[in-house]
Amino acid sequence: MHLDVRLPMGYLFLLLGLILVVFGxxxxxxxxxxxxxxxxxxxxxxAVFAAFGLxxxxxxxxxxxx
Numbered sequence: 001m002h003l004d005v006r007l008p009m010g011y012l013f014l015l016l017g018l019i020l021v022v023f024g025x026x027x028x029x030x031x032x033x034x035x036x037x038x039x040x041x042x043x044x045x046x047a048v049f050a051a052f053g054l055x056x057x058x059x060x061x062x063x064x065x066x
Contacts, residue, residue, distance in 0.1 A: 004060045006059050013056065020049060023046070
């Protein structure tokens with residue numbers, strides 16, 4: 001049996017990204033105004049992590065079909 005490393009890596013980044021996105025959406029905006037130059041870094045990096053996870057899952061699925 002062959003396990004593609006992109007599959008668990010994709011799920012890991014997708015899960016971490018979704019956690020960060022949810023935390024960024026429900027957290028107090030005043031925190032970001034004080035500490036992050038007004039940027040919601042949890043929301044932005046959560047979206048980046050989730051997108052990377054989705055790309056890894058897509059690549060793993062694509063490799064399985066060929």
